[in-house]
Amino acid sequence: MNEPFVEVKDLTIGYRNRQGQIVNVLRGVSLMMPRGGALGLVGESGSGKSTLGMALLGHLRAGSQVQAGTVRFEGVDPFALNPAELRALRGGRIALIPQNAAESLTPTMRVGDQIVEVLQFNRILVGAEARDLALELLGQVRLPQPEAMFTRYPHELSGGQQQRVAVAKALAGEPELLVLDEPTTGLDVTTQAHLLDLLAEIVARMGTAMLYISHDLGVIARVSDRVAVMYAGEIVEVAAVADIFARPAHPYTRGLLASIPRLTQVGIPKALQGQPPTPGEHGAGCSFTPRCSFADGTCETVAPTLDAAAQPGQLVRCHHWQTVAKIEFSQELQQAFHKAVHTVEPEPVVELAGVDIAYTRRGLIQRLRGLPEPPATVSDITLTVHKGETLALVGESGSGKTTIVRTIAGLLLPRMGSLKFKEYDLNVGVDRRPLELRQQIQLIFQNPDASLNPRHTVAEILDQPLRLYFNLSRSERRERSIELLERVRLGPHYRLRYPGQLSGGEKQRVAIARAFAAEPQLVLCDEVTSALDVSVQAAVLDLLAELQAERGVTYIFIAHDLALVHAFADRVAVLYQGRLCEVGSTDEIYTPPHHPYTETLLAAAPRPVPGLRPHMLGSDVPELAPPPRGCPFQRRCPRRIGSICDEEAPPWRVPVEGHMIRCHIPLDELETAQVSAAEHLIPLESLSSSVSSN
Amino acid sequence: MAVVAPASEKPAPIRRRSRLSETWLYMRQSKSGMLGLTILVFHILIALSSPLIVPFDPTEISASLKNLSPSGEHLFGTDQFGRDVFTRVLLGGRIALAITLTATVMAVTWGGTLGILLGFLGGRIDEAVMRVVDALLAAPYILFLLLIVSALGSSNRVLIFTLGFFYGIAVVRVARAATLDFVARDFITAARARGERRMTIVLRELLPNVMDILLVEFAMRWSWMLLAFSSLSFLGFGVSPPTPDWGLMIAESRKALQFAPWTAIFPMIALGTLVIGINLAADAVAKALGLDRTQGAPV
Numbered sequence: 001m002n003e004p005f006v007e008v009k010d011l012t013i014g015y016r017n018r019q020g021q022i023v024n025v026l027r028g029v030s031l032m033m034p035r036g037g038a039l040g041l042v043g044e045s046g047s048g049k050s051t052l053g054m055a056l057l058g059h060l061r062a063g064s065q066v067q068a069g070t071v072r073f074e075g076v077d078p079f080a081l082n083p084a085e086l087r088a089l090r091g092g093r094i095a096l097i098p099q100n101a102a103e104s105l106t107p108t109m110r111v112g113d114q115i116v117e118v119l120q121f122n123r124i125l126v127g128a129e130a131r132d133l134a135l136e137l138l139g140q141v142r143l144p145q146p147e148a149m150f151t152r153y154p155h156e157l158s159g160g161q162q163q164r165v166a167v168a169k170a171l172a173g174e175p176e177l178l179v180l181d182e183p184t185t186g187l188d189v190t191t192q193a194h195l196l197d198l199l200a201e202i203v204a205r206m207g208t209a210m211l212y213i214s215h216d217l218g219v220i221a222r223v224s225d226r227v228a229v230m231y232a233g234e235i236v237e238v239a240a241v242a243d244i245f246a247r248p249a250h251p252y253t254r255g256l257l258a259s260i261p262r263l264t265q266v267g268i269p270k271a272l273q274g275q276p277p278t279p280g281e282h283g284a285g286c287s288f289t290p291r292c293s294f295a296d297g298t299c300e301t302v303a304p305t306l307d308a309a310a311q312p313g314q315l316v317r318c319h320h321w322q323t324v325a326k327i328e329f330s331q332e333l334q335q336a337f338h339k340a341v342h343t344v345e346p347e348p349v350v351e352l353a354g355v356d357i358a359y360t361r362r363g364l365i366q367r368l369r370g371l372p373e374p375p376a377t378v379s380d381i382t383l384t385v386h387k388g389e390t391l392a393l394v395g396e397s398g399s400g401k402t403t404i405v406r407t408i409a410g411l412l413l414p415r416m417g418s419l420k421f422k423e424y425d426l427n428v429g430v431d432r433r434p435l436e437l438r439q440q441i442q443l444i445f446q447n448p449d450a451s452l453n454p455r456h457t458v459a460e461i462l463d464q465p466l467r468l469y470f471n472l473s474r475s476e477r478r479e480r481s482i483e484l485l486e487r488v489r490l491g492p493h494y495r496l497r498y499p500g501q502l503s504g505g506e507k508q509r510v511a512i513a514r515a516f517a518a519e520p521q522l523v524l525c526d527e528v529t530s531a532l533d534v535s536v537q538a539a540v541l542d543l544l545a546e547l548q549a550e551r552g553v554t555y556i557f558i559a560h561d562l563a564l565v566h567a568f569a570d571r572v573a574v575l576y577q578g579r580l581c582e583v584g585s586t587d588e589i590y591t592p593p594h595h596p597y598t599e600t601l602l603a604a605a606p607r608p609v610p611g612l613r614p615h616m617l618g619s620d621v622p623e624l625a626p627p628p629r630g631c632p633f634q635r636r637c638p639r640r641i642g643s644i645c646d647e648e649a650p651p652w653r654v655p656v657e658g659h660m661i662r663c664h665i666p667l668d669e670l671e672t673a674q675v676s677a678a679e680h681l682i683p684l685e686s687l688s689s690s691v692s693s694n
Numbered sequence: 695m696a697v698v699a700p701a702s703e704k705p706a707p708i709r710r711r712s713r714l715s716e717t718w719l720y721m722r723q724s725k726s727g728m729l730g731l732t733i734l735v736f737h738i739l740i741a742l743s744s745p746l747i748v749p750f751d752p753t754e755i756s757a758s759l760k761n762l763s764p765s766g767e768h769l770f771g772t773d774q775f776g777r778d779v780f781t782r783v784l785l786g787g788r789i790a791l792a793i794t795l796t797a798t799v800m801a802v803t804w805g806g807t808l809g810i811l812l813g814f815l816g817g818r819i820d821e822a823v824m825r826v827v828d829a830l831l832a833a834p835y836i837l838f839l840l841l842i843v844s845a846l847g848s849s850n851r852v853l854i855f856t857l858g859f860f861y862g863i864a865v866v867r868v869a870r871a872a873t874l875d876f877v878a879r880d881f882i883t884a885a886r887a888r889g890e891r892r893m894t895i896v897l898r899e900l901l902p903n904v905m906d907i908l909l910v911e912f913a914m915r916w917s918w919m920l921l922a923f924s925s926l927s928f929l930g931f932g933v934s935p936p937t938p939d940w941g942l943m944i945a946e947s948r949k950a951l952q953f954a955p956w957t958a959i960f961p962m963i964a965l966g967t968l969v970i971g972i973n974l975a976a977d978a979v980a981k982a983l984g985l986d987r988t989q990g991a992p993v
Contacts, residue, residue: 409887430889438889451880455902464898468888518888 003075005209006033006056006177011069013051013060023280024067025051027233030306035176038203038210040224040241042217042256044276044533045504048233049213053179056211057090073177092122095170099182101162105154111165112138112150118172137168142198160191164198171202177209184219188396189560193604196222215533217260218606221245226313229253232277232287235306239314241610249309249316249325251292257329258336259538260608261567263590267337268567271539275503286319294320337567340545342552343388344570349522349554350385350408355417357400357407357578375626376415378403378578385522385571390548390555392569392586394562394601400578401558405524408556409443421522439469442520446527448507452499458485458510459495465517484513488543505536509543516547525557529564541568562605566590571658574598576633577626584659592674595661596639599674631664639665639673720982727978733971737964741788750778752785752938761954771956773947782938783960787968789933790940793853794919800858801919802865802912809869810900814877814892824870830863836925843931853932857922861915865908872907873900906983913976917969924965940965 008031014024026048033039043049054060055071058078071078078089090096098104106114115134119125125133131150138146141164154162163183170178180199184192200223203210212223220227220241227244229237229252237250248254255272262269274291283289289299298319309316310325318324356376378400385391393401406412408419410430419426424437442465445451452461462481466472472480482492488509499507508528515523525544529537545568548555559565565572565586572589574582574597582595589598626632630646637645641664650664663670721727759776762768770779812820839856846852876882877900885895926932927941935942940961947957 411883411887430887433889435889438887443884443887445880445884447880451884453881453899453903455905464885464890465888468890514884 003072004032005035005037005074006031006211007070007072008032008052008055009070009072011052011055011071012067013048013055013064014067015061015064017280021280022067025064025233025279026055028069029230029233029235030069031228031235031238033177033209033211036203036207036209037226038212038224040220040227041211041213041230042215042220042227043230044215044256044535046276046279047230048279049230050181052230053096053181053211053213056177056179057094057096058086059090088122091118091170091175092173093175094177094179095173095175097163097166097170097178097180097183099185101166101183102154102159104166105162105169107154110151110153111157114165115169115172118169122173134168134172137172138165140171140202141165141168142194143168158191159187160195163187163191163195167195167199167202171206171208174206175208177211178203179211179213181213182215185214185216189562189604189606190396190600192219192606196606199223216606217245217257217534217608221608221610222606222612229256232282233279234287234317235315236288236317237309237315238306239309239311239316243311243314245608245610246329247311247314247325248329249311249314249321250288250318251294251320251324252288254324254329254332255291256535257608258333259535261538261541261561261563262337263563263566263602263605263607265337266566266586267339268541268545269538270336270338271537271542272535275505275536286317288318294318294324296320340542340549340568342545342549345387345552347387348384349387349389349422350383350556351418351420352381352383352404352408353418355381355404355407355419356415357403357412358415359403373415375628376578378407379626381417381578381580383573383580383583385554385556387521387554388548388552389571390557390569392557392559392565392572393575394559394565394572395575396560396601398577399575401575402526403578404575405443405526405556405558408522409441409524410438435469439465439518440521441524442515442518442522443524444508444511444515444526444528447531448499448504448511449531451511452507452514454499456498457495458490458497458499458502461499461510461514462495462517465514469518480517481513484517485510487516487547488513503536504532505539508532508536508540512540512543512547516551519551520553522554522556525555527558527560530559530561537564544568562590562601563607574601579626579632580660580662581633582659582661584661588656588659593655593661593667593670594674595633595663596637596665596670597633600636600638631662639670641665717979717982721978724978724981726974727982730971730974730976730978733967734975737787737968737971738791740784741791744784744788748778748781748784750781752777752781753936754778761950761957763954764956770960771954773943773954773957774950777936779943779957779960782943783940783964786938786940786943786961787964789850789937790920790923790927790965791968793850794857794916794923797854797857797861798912798916798919800854801860801862801915802908803862804858805862805865806869806901806904806908806911807896808862809866809871810873810896810904812866813870813873814882814896814900816877820870824867827863827866830860831867835860835922839922839926840929840931843926848926848931848934853923853926857919861919861922865911865915868911869904869908872904876900876903906980909983910976910980913972913979917972917976920965920969920972 008029011026011029012024013026014022017023029052041049041052051061056073056078058081066079073094076089078086081089105111112134115137116130119130119133135146135150138149143149143161143164157165184195187195196219202208210223212220214220224241227239227241228235229250231252237244237248237253244253245257248257258270259272260269272291277287283300285300285302286304289295292299304317304319306315306317308314309321355378357378358374358376360374381404393404395401403412407414408426410426410428410433413429414427421437421441430438459481462484463477466477466480481495485492485494490506490509499510502510529540532540544555547553557569569586571583571585573580574589574595576597581597582589594602627634630648631637631650634640634645644664650662653661653663653667655661655667661667754777756776759772761774762772764771768778768780770783773779812823838860842856843852882895882899885899923932924941927939928945930945933939933942943961944958947954950957
């Protein structure tokens, strides 16, 4: 037992590229984990964090090889094991919880049987015994009605439930170490909060060690006790979770922390300049040099080593960490946020009144039998957006945000109600809208990989709106596209590239340039930053804010990240199951009284502050359809008052002009209850005072 | 040599290559692909130049030179009419290549366009047309071909149109399936939201993405069609004697297989190598065009 639990020493993993050179994805990574520890591994995409996690399981991506260094799990080298021993190690002593449970569960097998299979494989439990234990495990991951769940197939479960089954499956082998590779990415915030809570509890009870890989610092703050920050295949900083978030010593950690939007701060966070090097393209010195404001000649030529820093147990890979650490981080953070200034005019641009949108219609037979119309996907939406304003639509997946935006864009038709854009009627599909109307409304999508044609160069992509909407000559179009590229801070030389040759942030800039090529009045942004790394997110928000200030465009901005909305929006509309819950200015939404659903979302949002535990509200079971009567949120509401919620549609309550909450609970009651509930959340100011008192 | 990555706003050192040269680069790594391509090019060169280089008149009959085995003068020997087999083998691919190439271009063009259009439009039109396509696919080609050729005669034009039509049916399916992969992507939604015309979406947005699959389909169909054309000739419905053609030569000389095997074997080798060459090249093109490559992923 003298062997350390997990020890990674100078691990270098690389693959040979087509030119025959070895490209290292991991470079000299050293890491120790104690039994029962929870290590968070953070980094941007491509930083090598998943490669490291998989290396603990003795797995390498096809074509990769361990170039140097060792991995030891209680003295055992997983790379030296034969296949049979490796099988016993994986799933037995080390288990993996992957990002996408839907893909990791076998679609043709009942979930209970999948767990029984693991039990039989690892512990030779058979028959009824294995079944009983599987049921117990399903109960432990807090799945309702384990007996019923046991016989379900994965597709019959929601995303959160699938992830719980994956957790149960991983726990079945009674592992000593869990490797979690972004297990909550892609889940709704409420589901994520519940799952993180569950993981924390299980780890505490069973003494399982956890390697938690994530790009989301808010999640990392919640689950880990130590954090390792990775950059370009190296660990640049390791420290206790409190130190990482309050006293980061590496400029990269600081930049990363400063780039996350925070619920407690208004304004857009500071973007981290530049982008990480692609594997194998870093220089001889510190790989962060090109993006670092502290860099000097030494950084370019001499690679820093991972040395002890100020705090006990803190290691940092930087020549100038002492200079960096001298700057009080909480103050740096305060200055990192800036509010985008733009003018909002009272003139309404978009007006929705009583809009219902449905995907399904009654068939002929249902109509003949006199069956009622099924409840609409989106119902009774009344909203006004003013010129130059940013309206955020907020809600979990399935709340109808995208449906509303697509209806405004003319891709869907409403079933009822009226939609207006300035003097134009929007109740017609895009095919029948006049050209000048189509030109004035533009869409930007969530994932630029999907929204840019992979076979078109950037020039061709930008050419399309220019050709469609304006009567320009070839050379004029060329000039315009160069102007646009420069406006989104990409040089003219980007014109000849294909989307596949651009980074995520660059692609989204091209998508923004394409939307603005049409010189629109209204831009519909559908989760435009959620596919991007945090460090890039802020830069894209900055760009959108600048364009708005410059051209006075109106944004309808879909987001699920409430901190991001806080950074960017003027007004917010909170949607649940296609119904409006609350509408108001950003300040009004983020301070009590809230609608109970807004409160649930706010409470569940992960925050990059360690030591905060969300107060869990309601259940995290998503609903497939809105209830036929009463309040749409009745089944999950933490503040349900009784049968009135099930029977009667709640009234709109108006605390101040322009702020509306749709709830049966009187406003003063809501406010009192919510102020006390929010008390234990530490705001940023008190965090800084606790830092200086140390 | 390590290269320092620049800050984002400055140009990143990206090697710019066109898609064609990129594909060629991958293609060159495949040994079998290069072999296939070499065979194919060799056949095409011969087809183009054979009238100028053949040593004899392909239709000259001589009773005294009947069934001579291969020698210095007659490299591949002579057939039952005393014609030089070498000359006829060199010339025998010309008509087959010309007709099948034209017909394949036709098949992929109409099949591809219809397939993309159906995939994009969807709905009832798609459903109706696809059922007709299924019905046609269920019927054996060669019977249809024989029926039409015997009714309309075996002029080149008839052959090209019938082959082009029947081999396009399968392309409809393939092109439609490939299109369905893309119609739900956001860049198509974006084009719709801009209000682009349908034909613009089909030709500018969808076609470049489906082109890969069509290209591979082209090569596969071509090799199948060569076999079908030779089968027709073999059965006496294709090229009429005494024009030299591989299928016809094999048919005529199969009786002589026991005592003059060269008369059948050399046209067989010629036809076989051409079909194998096209197939090998097609496989390599398919691999070189793999979609992951367009996304710039390291492979």
